[in-house]
Amino acid sequence: MKIRVFEARDTDAVIALWQRSFPEYADPAKPQRDPRVSIANKLATQPELFLVGEVGARVIGTIMAGYDGHRGWLYSLAVAEEMRGKGFGRALVHHAEAELARLGCPKVNLQVLAAKAGVQAFYAKLGYHADEVVSLGKRLQRA
Incomplete structure (x- = not known):
């Protein structure tokens, strides 16, 4: 697998992958999960x-990553279902971690839905563990 930065030509393929990997991305009742908005x-x-x-x-x-100068985050890790179990997800995570480390990032966080035990197990194998925090959120309405 070659890992590279997203290009505009990848848009349709990424949206299709996300809609298969994250069913909520295909749900019109959740406009906040519009993949085109996430990409933009x-x-x-x-x-x-x-x-x-x-x-x-x-x-x-x-995979998407972000760094705010204090902490890094990982988002939207997705691998095509028929390609899972071959180390591609692990390689994407390691690549994103290396990019964050290059920026001086000291710690990486991510969030996994509580119901996704398999995803939690995947990250545990990569050294991630639950922090003793409560994740809070607030949806900001768009004007």
């Missing part, structure tokens, strides 16, 4: 941390 927002902020993995000419994985 990421391209406006640290686009060099929006990575895709490709095999041949096919995008088979994605």
Whole structure:
């Protein structure tokens, strides 16, 4: 797998992958999960941390990272279902971690839905563990 920075030509392939990997991205009742908005927002902020993995000419994985000067975050790790279990997800995470470390990032966080035990197990194998915190959120309405 080749890992590289997202390019505009990847948009349709990334959206299709996300809609298969994250069913809420295909749910019109959740406009906050519109993949086109997510892509546009990421391209406006640290686009060099929006990575895709490709095999041949096919995008088979994605990961987005961010660093605010205090802590790094990982988002939207997705690997095509038929390509899972081959180390591609691990490679994407390690690549994103290396990019964050290069920026001086001392700690990486991520969030996983509580119901996704398999995803939690995947990250545990990579050294991630639950922090003793409560994650709070507030949706800001768009004007």
